[in-house]
Amino acid sequence: MAEEKSFKYVILGASVSSGYAAREFINQGLKPGELAIISEESMPPYECPNLAKGYINFETNVTLAKNLVCARNSEKRQFPQWYKDKGIELIVSTEIVKADLAAKRLVSSAGKIFKYQTLLVATGSTCIRLSEFGIQDADAKNIFYLRDINDVDQLALTIETNKKRKVVVVGGGYTSFEISAALMVNNHDVTMVFPEPWIMHGLFTAEIASFYEGYYAKKGIKIIKATLASGFSTNLCGEVTEVKLEDGRTLEADIVIVGIGGRSMTSLFKGQVEEEKGGIKTDGFFRTSVPDVYAIGDVATFPMKLYGDMRRVEHVDHACKSAEQAVKAIKAVEEGKSIQEYDYIHFFHSRAFDLSWQFYGDNVGESVLFGDNDPKSPKPKFGTYWVKYGKVVGAFLEGGVEEENKAIARVARTQPSVGSLEVLSNIGELLIGSRVNRNRVLVSCPV
């Protein structure tokens, strides 16, 4: 007879969103024994974004404990004891291989059965792999993908034990942007290679990218654009030695890190729940098409109220906020109350070297740059606004202080009308050049 356990609530997945969902359950008055978190990983929920930043930077000596949810506030850090004290069962190293949403049960690879009244799907996303495109030797030794702490621990071990130095980073997105800087800080010889015309092509404009590319070059990172990794060479031990590029060039490599995008982990639920845009479709309360099943974080495609469309967002801020919203919605249903629909605005941020940027809103329409984006400047500081149908819809700022970042967030949220890009550029200059009246100027945007 298979082992069977029943819970009022089950969260499937133990990373960012599940950690914040657990905290919100506690805030809402969870009783001991009601909640279980099931994950194939062996860790309690931790903050993935640190993996490509402080965690891999050996100088900062960041340990897993410092990465646990909520890493930003040490008093709120959720160690395994926290879950124990709250009566939350952490069921780790347990892969769920079957989900029967009609029968409200999950089955693990070891044949254990977990029953629930309400399920929160927090299975996140997985890395797209080069081997999926039939690329030769794409699974050779010392080719890494960064998705979870095991991946990063293995990379760190390879770096430490073999003193490997030549690293090629394949991809020009978020993870590649951050890991390249972290490895450069650790004195590696780093080359980035990607097919797009500039770094972080999905978010940055050419002008924003030219700053970071110039800055990275100043730090010694080599960037090769507009070509693809088309194969690898290996030695007799099966270790990677070379990256072959589509344009015929080859790059020596002891280590390769691949960051070419992710895809949401929906396979367990195929055919049982509605999907949209590659994720599990939800409403503004993260309810799926199946009663008592919610989806949160990277796996959810939800209505973005501000833009009137459905989106899937692979970012930590949304992972935290969607988790809190779903738990509030669950409790509201139980108590016969109502809550507001999710009203999210994109918020992305990053740190690399001594740089730090924030972005709010949508990067669509025309854009205008303001400030000093010369990578050789002693103190570069600049921003960009995006304008669509005469309204400011997105805002980016490098090097902003808290107050300035809050100001651009308000602009992206309130979407002020704008007469001309030139005036908007001047307003941007005012934001970062003068402290006088900048919030008033930005929020009312008198143009």
Ligand SMILES: Cc1cc2nc3c(=O)[nH]c(=O)nc-3n(C[C@H](O)[C@H](O)[C@H](O)COP(=O)(O)OP(=O)(O)OC[C@H]3O[C@@H](n4cnc5c(N)ncnc54)[C@H](O)[C@@H]3O)c2cc1C
């Ligand atoms: C290296 C890296 C750097 C990042 N940097 C940033 C950043 O700087 N800023 C930013 O905004 N975002 C960043 N992100 C993205 C951010 O971390 C994700 O958006 C966030 O982690 C999503 O949280 P989640 O809870 O939805 O899913 P995940 O964090 O992906 O967690 C999903 C969990 O579910 C488990 N799971 C999946 N399937 C099963 C199964 N069948 N059985 C059991 N368990 C299962 C997984 O093992 C995992 O533990 C980064 C991500 C990575 C990997």
